[in-house]
Amino acid sequence: MKTRYGIVFLIPLLSILILLTRCAGKKVQAEAMESAAAPLPHPFDPLGESEIRTVKQVLLAEKKIDSTYRFFVINLKEPAKADMLNYKPGDAFQRQAFAVLYDWNTNKTFEAVIDITAKKVKSFEYMAGVTAGGMAGDTLVDKLLKSDPAWMEGLKKRNIHPDSIKTSYVFAGEMGMAPADHREMICTPQYINKKYHELLIDGLVAYVDLTTKKVLKVLDDGGKGYYKPEDIGYFNPAVDTVVAPKTKPLQMSQPEGTSFTIEGYEIKSKSWTFRVGIDNREGLVIRDAKFNDNGTLRPVLYRASVAEMYVPYGSTDMTHAAWNYYDVGAYRMGQGDPKVMNGLKAGADVPMNSKFLSTFFHDERGEPMKLDSVIAVYEEYGGPITRHGRFSHEARNLVVKYFTRVWNYDYGLKWIFHEDGTIDLKAELTGIVGIKGVNRTSDLPGGPDETFNGNYYGTLVAPHVEAVNHQHFFSFRLDLDVDGTENLVEEMNTVAVPPSKTNPYGNAFAKQMSLIRNEGEGQRNLNPASNRHWMIADSKAVNALGQMKSYVIMPGSNAMPYAGTGSGPRKMADFLERQVWVTAYKENETHPAGEYPNSRAIKDGITQWTSDKEDLVGKDVVLWYNLGITHIVRPEEWPIMNTHTLGFTLAPFGFFESNPVIGGKHAKTKTTVVQGTKVPPDVSLCVPLPGEKAQPVLVKR
Known part of the structure; x- marks a missing residue:
């Protein structure tokens, strides 16, 4: 009996063991398949977790830094463009990182290049005369001010403990008092209590030199500015909810899957192929965008990003006059603060049918921080792409979306790739407007805060709460390679023909076409009166209709900035003197306000790069587009x-010879005719428009 029961129990036991073995085998096989299916690294891929750790480890191991150093930026050092234009999948490549570090003990900023593959430091250079961007250590200002008699007297005068x-605090910049390479802040007190801490205490300002650890000067208006603790009703997502009427569910589904694929950071659709990534300074980057023209991948856009974002405020008090934020150059688009970083939310930030990509950022100590759902990719219904009578066809747009929070504002970037070769960029602004305390409780004329011609420098959004007039400028760096790198740029104006x-x-x-021959002529402004556009064209050939194969930027x-010409803020943000700049490609010309815009000692921005008026015809060119908005706040925005x-x-403008989404007899192979010269023929001088200096030349066709 014992034997029989033993056999009875043994058989199920053996079956279970066999089943477990098979399951384990399948698991191992599945993991192997998943590993095998994982895309190979690409030279453009953002730095991964282990690579970010390697940067810090190598610098410590070679004793270039110690544990007190802070990392302002750790980024992929992008491979040389010439190498990437010849790169093929499977080619060997090195991974390198670029880092900006700050030594609090000596007030020195360093730039380092680290060979991640070889695990060694390639270069470590002291950057004289500059200081790295905003970091948590700047909170030292609190301690310094509490030991300053004038500051403490100002608080006492206002009965503030x-x-x-x-x-x-903000960087002093051009308004500073310390030597130009010092880390200087303009400081204003604010209440700690969350009910009213966002309303700064007006009328008390200090200059603090963090390099020498000294308070340089305290400005006190004697209590004229508004300083009382005011429960301002600042937005709190825990209690402030959207009260719009409840709507019925809107489902976004694709039962047969998407019409695009994602492999690593590469995105492919029937019309487009491109790569996405995150730069730890600029945020979302689009790379190597090519259009699939009947099986031929034609280059359009090598790299696109927000190279700088500048936010100036327009109130005359020192606190708000100093609010000139370089959100890319000085604050890394908010990407260094784990307390405010959030991924995208399906059904709110992006549609439910979105696919998401994660990436790694880093904190000031050089440690990696993972953020899920930082990039969204999805298809959206774009209305009819064509319609005529009974004929209409759906537009299916491919969208890449990114959001970040910088202080009180939230910014979204939405790149839309259309089936006809068009690319749209939408910048989205939301969040909470910048405010200041004021004495008035009404915007009726005759109030206590009237300033210029009976007006105010902001809009009253609550009693004693003024939303300050301000502007936002996004400076886009667009490295367009239209059918290659040998391009030229023309300006198109529409003119009335005299009777x-x-x-x-x-x-x-x-239309009147003008050739932009050099960087001096490539400093342009918008002109709605002439419907002004700019065309980036292949300089080697025209299409079969004799037209330049080009892409046109449509504003x-x-x-334009309102800060006065010659003012400190205007001088520092001189890249805004023109809305369009055209430059010859240079690997190290990446940020139009300079690499360290919070430092006023060294100026290395776009106004310096273009001073040599380098030739642009038939060259690899970069177009810089400054996109701005003037924000006079409405009460409905509070x-x-x-x-x-x-x-x-x-x-596209002449890039195709007919509508690329239409088949039939129009779906012919695109042909080109060699032009024979890189400069369009029949050139004469273009008549300047009012206020314009360097002029391109008129092209007659």
């Missing part, structure tokens, strides 16, 4: 601002 406040024998009815108008709404959108379009 020093333990009830903390310090809000004459050839225009007897006076109704005619025509949308925009703005306590939180609904999303505002602005942008521009890159559209």
